[in-house]
Amino acid sequence: MYTPKSAYRIQLRHGTTFRHAADAAGYMSDLGVDALSMSSPFQSVQVGEHGLATVSPAVLDVELGAESGFAELNSRLAGAGLALIIDLNPSRMPASSENSWWFDVLEWGSRATYAGYFDIDWAGPVLLPVLERPMGEEIEARLLTICFNRRLASIGIAYRGVFHPFEPSSYAAVLHRNETALAAELIGVADQATPEAATKFHREIARILKEADTAALIDLAAHLNNVAGDAGWRDAILDLQNWRLVENEAPAARNAGNSSLTVGLRHEEPDVFKDFHREPLSLLQRTQVRGLRVNDIDMLADPESYTRLLRQRAGEDAFLIADKIVLKGESAISEWQVNGTAGYEFIGTVTDLLIDPQGLSILQRHWSKLDPTTEFAGDHNHVKVNILHAAFTDDLAQLVQLLTELQPPSDEPTMLSRAVVDLATALPVFRAYSKDGRISPFYARALRSTAAQVSKREGQTPEENDVLSFVLGVMQSPEKTVNAAIAETFSGRFQQLAAAVTASSLEKSYQYTRGPIALDELILKSNVKPDPVGSFHHSMHEKARTEPSGMLATSYSYATKFGEDARMRLLALSEAPERWASAVERWRQSQAGNLVTIENAVVPDAKAEWLLYQTLAAIWPASLLVHDKAGLALVRDELVAFMSGAIRESDWLSLWTGTDKPYGKAVTHCIDRLFADEEFLGDFVETARPFWLAGALNGLSQTVLKLTVPGVPVIRAGSETWDISPTGQFGSHPVDFGELRKGLANASQTQLNVLLEDWHSGTVKLRLVQAYLQLRQQRADLFLRGQYIPLHVNGDLADHVVAFYREFEGQYLIVAVPRLCFAMLKQFSSPFLPLSDWEQTSLALPAQLRGVTLRHLMTGNQTKLSANYSLAEGFREFPILTLVSDDDIFEPVET
Incomplete structure (x- = not known):
């Protein structure tokens, strides 16, 4: 199975194209990575403020350079020895005319070729909640017109830049009273049109519009303006369509996330999966693409079934990553057929290690006194409830409707709605997960525990508890309901809703109300640990045990608001x-x-x-x-x-x-x-x-940990130097690879002490990143397969360092990273640790390391180990200690 030793992450678009990425191939190779991870190369559009949605999963994005640009990127990556990992966005597609699948659904309704590709309730027309005011007002303001669209070869409604096509069978009604040859020809073609021959229909319409003279087209446009202005005529025509433009009604199609601009895909249907993944899987076979990263995987109905099928189609050698945040105790990812997650949980793990818990409590008290009416929020259920009601009313209404069809103990919508809201918002994880149609045991327990807590809430009535138990039963045992198919649909959509609400609560308000340094941008609840170092070691043991080839990230998550080094300053x-x-x-x-x-x-x-x-x-x-x-x-x-x-x-x-x-x-x-x-x-x-100085040392510590603990480190483009951006979202500005290339050349030619004195430039971090990435290339098995073993620290400053070693078949790596060093550094102007403070602190080394000669990675100095290793010596020339064995200087222990 292919596993990269490290990856470099580039966000395409916003000025960064395939050719920009291609131009950076040599730089990435010099830096020391062996894989490029990049956002989706397929035709996509920005949806809302955050996130991309794929318009066409079979077409390389024209704005990025299309086939020629991708070919150049592929060639340059091959020449530099770099693999490619591309993003997939399978959970949603834009609900717009650019999306040919959705256009087909709007045009042909339930008869459309792609009608079964989306989560649509075909009991009525597809409701599109896009109008900002009543239709009549929008027409009067000239924001909504009935028109013909030459590019799309269709007649329909254009509203605020989005075109909605009419059902071809309604063309006769639309063109009624227009006694022109052009109208007759359009009606004739439309009357013969069928969903199966949609391409032929549009080709004919395009030909007719192209051959028509200007006067005829002006006459047609005038006729359509008259239709729009005649309320009775217009409404009669709209009644013939497969969709309705509305203001704030619940849509008949499930959107993805909290955006009415997108529509959810049904990958549980074989044709949907096949058509969406045909080209990505082809690239996996024929180009430098060696891996796929699945974004928003929690928004899929059944992530486990999806990943199982993806692994089957991609092959055992493919590197598959799930863009999911794993919370404490979760076991879902172990059931999936992926290498691991995108690694964002590592952000919280490092935060817990590098924060001062006592100092945080003091900050919290000061912060709380600023405004006693706003309390420090220990949990964020109230925020999730507010977000659900504000942004997910459509999804909630659909779930309530499904419940009413299952004969609940009460059909009162308010009571059913409350039960759904309580379960979805009080759930301590992102969502529940099904396995073979049933909720997995861990998540079934989480649901039961959540329901038990809600049932004991003050003011909860017996009737409400009966409804709560009923909803729980629907998800746990769908086969025991009056309609198992509806129950399974409810369970799947509930799980998607819970995930979307949790993600939105992280992305939006929660991190601003949690406390003085916004800890909740760092993955839900960054809880203060009684033994931070021990907890860190435990987390790394779990990483090595459950997903040793999963990724490790310190940047770019929708749950963050700061760049990785700006966050390290906040911890200081x-x-x-x-x-x-x-x-x-x-x-x-x-x-x-x-x-x-x-x-x-x-x-x-x-x-x-x-x-x-x-x-x-x-x-x-x-x-x-x-x-x-x-x-x-x-x-x-x-x-x-x-x-x-x-x-x-x-x-x-x-x-x-x-x-x-x-x-x-x-x-x-x-x-x-x-x-x-x-x-x-x-x-x-x-x-x-x-x-800032303490934050810089935190940043170096965080970087070294990411590059040495179990997992595959990801370097976000630009974060190889200081990343103090005010938001964790990256890619809004193109990265200047020319400047990075110059910085790398300068870093490799400048003495280490000079780089430390010039720490504010970020060149010292660049030097450090290159050294560790190149070491990973040379010692791949040591990092990907080696044991992770904590080291005991003795002495006065034992609590101010975390230390461990990696071992694989006689290869060794010792790492000691400082923490909580503000008091030591405040007298200095650069991150040199005061050696006198560390004289009484040392690493206790096990017998197997004694007698081994190791090399300091950053200074090149060699040392032969004994039972104890002085950290004053280890930090003498550089504030991070990493000792690595070289094959030619290994000496066996004498017995």
Whole structure:
């Protein structure tokens, strides 16, 4: 089975094409990776604020370079010895005319070739909740027209840039009273049209429109304008269509996620799976593509069946990754036929290791005092409930309708709805998973436990508990209901809804209401561990046991709001909580005159101010001078954009949702006043500087851990240097590979101590990443198959280091990474650890390592190991210790 030693992640689009990726092949090879992981190469569109949806899974994206661009990329990757891992987006497709499958469904309804490809309730027309106002008003405002579309060779309605085709059999009604030869010819072709011959129909319509003279086309357009303006005629025609444009009604098709712009696919149907995966599987056989990464896998009805079939079609040698966050105790991924996950859970694992739990508690107390009416949220069920009712009312209505068909103990919609909401939002995992049509045991227990908790809630009635038990029974034993097929449909859609609600709660408001450093951007609940180092070792043992070839990521998750090194700065705040809280209070007092009052509320409120200052500390470039107007302007713009998103998404600011312009303007005004205040800027930089330094050391520690623990590390493009971007979403700006190439050349030619002194440039991180990636190439078995064994640390600073070694057939790697070093570093201007502090701290080495001569990866110094290894010696020239055995210097232990 193919497993990459490491991967480099590039997000296509937004200025990055196949050729840009091809031009970076040599750089990636020099850096030391052996695989490129990239977003979907197939024709796709942006859906909403986040995420891509595939328009055509069989066509390479024209904007990315189509076949010629992909051929160049493939050739350059082959020449550099790099494999390719591509994204698949199988859970949803855009509900737009660009999607030929969806266009076919709208045009032909239940008779369409692709009618069974989507989750559609054919009891009535497909409801499209796209209208912002009643149709008559939209027509009067000239936002909705009945027209012919030459490109799509169809007559239909165009609304806000989206075209919806008419059923061909309705053309006669549409063109009634138009006694022209053009109308007669169109009607004649439409009357003979069938879904099976749709291509021929459109070819004929295209020919007719192309051959018609301009005067005839103008006459046709005028006729269609008259149809739109005649309410009775227009409504009669719309009644003939397979769809309805509506405002806020529940659609007949299940959307994916919380977007009415997408529609869910039914991969449980063989034809759907076959047609969607035909070209990706072909690339897997004939190009450098060696792996597939499945995005939004939780939105599929049955991920296990899907991955089983994907493995069967892709072959045992393919590298398959599921874009899923695994929470504590979950076992679903072990049942799937994949190598592992995309590795985002590693973000939370590292956070738990590098945060100071006592300092976090102090920060929390200061933060809570800012506004006692907003409490620290220990769980986020209330947020999930709000999001479900705001964004998933359509899905909820469909689930309630399905339940009413199963003879529940009460058919009261409100009671049924509450049972669904309670189970979906209180579930402690993303969703439940089915195995062979039944909920898997672990998730069945989770559902029962959730139901038991809900049933004990204050005010819960016996009737509500009866309904709750009924819903639980439908999912656990669908065969015992009056209609097993409907019960299975309910169970599958409930699971998809629960996953979508949890994902949306992470992506949106939750991380802003959790606490002082937004821990919940770091995967649901980043809980403080009583033994952080021990917990880290346990997690790595589990990684080695369950998915040793799964990925390890520190960047890019919809659940993050900061780049990986900006996050490391935030963790440093927990190491000096009083110092940070005092600074925030000082700044709040000095800037009080910049606040405004809106409807008796001070804006920005105290917690928004805290968020503003901590975000500025996270994203301010360490080398930026307060007199650099151009640099300040860039940071100002990033901060404004971040705070605008926080206002829009934050639960505690929900009062302003929809009418947040005054609030947003007030926050922007406050930011502008901050950046105009040189005294504040000087104080801010001096206060934040030691946190930046500690954050840089955290960043180096995080990077080394990712590159040495079990799993396949992923380097996000650009994060091989400091990544202090204000959002974890990447790809909105193209990466400058030319500058990275220059930085890599500089890093390899510059002495290590100079790189450390110039730490703020990020070149030292680039040097470190290259050294470890190249080592992974040389010692592939050691990293992919080697044991992970914790090392005991003795001495005064034992709690400030995590250490382990890897072993495979006589090859050794020892790693010691510092943690919680703010107090040691604050007197320095670069991340050199004070060696005198470490003199009494050492690694206790097992017998099998004694007598082995190892080489320090970063300095090249060799050392022969004994029973104890001094960390003062290990950190002498570089703040991270990695010792590796070389075959030619191995000496067996004397007995």
